[in-house]
Amino acid sequence: MSALDPSISGVTDTSQNSRAWRKLKASRSALAGLVIIGFFVALALSAPLLPIPDPVATSWSAIRKAPSAAHWFGTDDLGRDILSRMIWGARASLMAGIFSVSLAVVIGVPFGILAGYFGGWVDLVISRITEALLAMPFLIMAIALAAFLGPSLTNAMISIGLSAMPIFVRLTRGQVMAVKQEDFVEGARSVGLGHVDIMARYILPNVMAPIIVQATLTVATAIIAEASLSFLGLGQQPPAASWGSMLNVAKNFLSQAPWMAMWPGAAIFLVVIGFNLLGDGLRDALDPREH
Secondary structure, three states, rough: OOOHOOOHHHHHHHHHHHHHHHHHHOOOHHHHHHHHHHHHHHHHHOOOOOOOOOOOOOOOOOOOOOOOOOOOOOOOOOOHHHHHHHHHHHHHHHHHHHHHHHHHHHHHHHHHHHHHHHHHHHHHHHHHHHHHOOOOOHHHHHHHHHHHHOOHHHHHHHHHHHHHHHHHHHHHHHHHHHHHHOOHHHHEEEEEEEHHHHHHHHHHHHHHHHHHHHHHHHHHHHHHHHHHHHHHHOOOOOOOOOOHHHHHHHHHHOOOOHHHHHHHHHHHHHHHHHHHHHHHHHHHOOOOOOO
């Protein structure tokens, strides 16, 4: 019965969390990823407060100007300041990545828990639907859903989230199938706890580590997907700034104004690298075999 003692469980969780945090702080790559992500998040949040030009304001006298003291990152085909559009575009990209993955987790994890915990026909139905969805490439499904829902940033985020959801269903199911055989779950059953209590108090906390790691890595994929949808005209709509839509415009001026493509491309690269580095660090820190 001691395995079900909340005080003992709380001490164990606190100890594991402390060890995980120490390992994360000791990982230079994870800290580098965290710094990169923090930098772009700070830029995105402070965009309305920064003394930068209006990202949608055009200037016919400043069309495709090279980087200078007046425009540090240059201007685009309509004379808009690229630095300003980069900062405001960070808001769209980060919001798309975080919201879409949150949607995928909120929908996918409960279905994964149900499939792994109950098994039988519940598992059969959920698993077959998940496998059918996984048979379609992630980006193709996102494009199809975005085209069906209509071009907008909100619809793009919903499309990306639904496309990523099967990954979390399959991951959670596998983790639950392993955890539900543990002694502490059997002990919870033996004292008469209901299915909901067992899943909420004993199953979910013990499968969250791999889900957090997968979510962090999937944010990077979602940011690339949002940029791809915006590049195709299915995401953020003009004149609002988005790194993907900026690349779509820049492709027509690669020889005359290469800076138009260089900056949004570099931003996407850095943010994706940041989330991948952080995800790898979290995977090492949360690995129970390393504690």
